[in-house]
Amino acid sequence: MEKRKRSGRVTMRDVAREARVSQSTVSRFLNHTAPLSAETKERIREVIKKLNYRPHLVARNFKKQRTASLGLFVPDITNLFYAELSRGVADMAQKRGYSVILYATSYNRDLERSFVRLVEQGQVDGVVVAYSLIEDSLWNVLFECGIPLVLVDIYPFTERYPSVVMDNEKGIDLALDYLHRLGHNKIAYLGEPPYVLTLVKRQRAFLTGMQRRGLTIRDHWIVVEEKTQLNRVEIGFSLGKRLLKKSPLPTAVVASSDLVAIGAMKAFLNAGMRIPEDLSVIGFDDILLASYFHPSLTTIRQPKYHMGEVGVEFLLRLIEGETTFQHALLEPCLVERNSCQHIL
Amino acid sequence: MEKRKRSGRVTMRDVAREARVSQSTVSRFLNHTAPLSAETKERIREVIKKLNYRPHLVARNFKKQRTASLGLFVPDITNLFYAELSRGVADMAQKRGYSVILYATSYNRDLERSFVRLVEQGQVDGVVVAYSLIEDSLWNVLFECGIPLVLVDIYPFTERYPSVVMDNEKGIDLALDYLHRLGHNKIAYLGEPPYVLTLVKRQRAFLTGMQRRGLTIRDHWIVVEEKTQLNRVEIGFSLGKRLLKKSPLPTAVVASSDLVAIGAMKAFLNAGMRIPEDLSVIGFDDILLASYFHPSLTTIRQPKYHMGEVGVEFLLRLIEGETTFQHALLEPCLVERNSCQHIL
DNA sequence: GTGAAAGCGCTAACAA
């Protein structure tokens, strides 16, 4: 029986002793970091097997002064937008040899703060931030501690960081194009609280897009929620009901997101309207849910998964020491399903 | 200017030197691990601020031989069941001072393997496994490396680990009770591939529940998908279509999960049936989606979030050295919405 | 109340 030291863990030293080589030789064997004689290799291989040795990742990373993990700031993974984005992040990170630590903040200042603290203390090599932190001052904390960081689904509000966003204006434009082509010219906009720039841009793009096409905008067709609540579907439901209160009704509705669209559709269906016969509805995001709904939702697709992937790629470049960086503006695309129809 | 060593990082040594105390004193100050004189404390406090010192988490954890993080094995966070469960895990872990590393495997053997490898190498202090690993042999690997582990949504197939599951039989029974009370006695079961015990139990519970109530079971009312695909909604859709092919039709349908229920409802609605007027549908899980759908889905709620929380609690006990452990069997509950109705 | 010193498990520079 080989004798181990205090802890139950088998270390490289144990292997070295048993194989009658130095610790560094074992290290070289494991990392292929120097040529070794065939016999040495064989002996080490055997001892490793015999002792059931496993390298200690934390020690290795500590020594190398890295963690091989990335932090992912998302507000809520039960929001499918973030879930899909997270999957892109997780997959790409894995592919490149990094782990992902989930910083799920629930839109909560205190949680944000405590996660940022972990980042400051070097828990990860870099972070992907996928929503605008509630606590503004934390951006400075992150900047000051010099952690590599990339913004995903956040427009670059500073030149400090690379960013990945989809072209939200173009997305709305695709929606308007499509509805216009179907003969609609009475079009409403239902918007969740525009507390981030992406949402502001969508709303603005709607207004300018309507004007550019010479379409009339009625005040009561622009229904935007003001109080920030959590549940987007409920917001959509309430906006939908509000829209129905005043005539004339529009013939088509652009929603600021799929969740809002789905809430609104519930309101319309509850009121006995048929979709798309009586009212066309178009969403934004193309979360998985969109195709599940009945009628399935026509929408503007955001490449969420890809946004996550690109975010990680940008981040790794930063981590690897590149100093220049890019801003990616990804393309939206229209996904035709069954919630829109030619005007009769 | 204080002089730093090679790396840009400010360490405890730097603080110690600047404050004219020993490194251990700084450590004591930070960890409140011994009484210090007021002046010393004050001096250290100042230097820390001046040098903008932050303790190095990885070094600390390395020294303490722990990582303060947990691994979470889930197949797919874009499946809302797992997303909600993950939130429970993440929140409870955070509350108890642990980080969560996401091992999202996409039901992929190779990914499972590489995540298990990280676990073996000591990346985390314990793991929550929330679905049956595809690669059976990995269970042994995990067992042999002695990592604290808890099973969530997996029935204890071995006495090695604590577990957290909901009472699936009782869940199905609640569903049958409810439908029976509404006057239904022609009830069908639509099931996704029963590749895990939870699903097998639901199916069995359906059959015995029907028998116990003296209800006739027709073969073509038990429609179960055989090939394992990824998308549960599509499975539901195809099962729904199959069900409609043979008469007599049932008056109510129990689905093995909400996603299957939603797919089936799409099939029914597409075929021109009305829900719940022509056919009642009840789901299982109560994912967020269930209330979004129109008509909103009556279903059996699984306490997913709570399952995650309890899983972490059990895990932490194991990590803290407790040797006895429990198996939790949580209660389902019926959530009445609009997809079921009294038989006419 | 405080300091000196050992060492967590590993990598890498320097020798040989």
Add this chain to the structure above:
DNA sequence: TTGTTAGCGCTTTCAC
């Protein structure tokens, strides 16, 4: 091709 040695940044005895 291989061994020796010095740490990575911290906690924790053991002294005084």
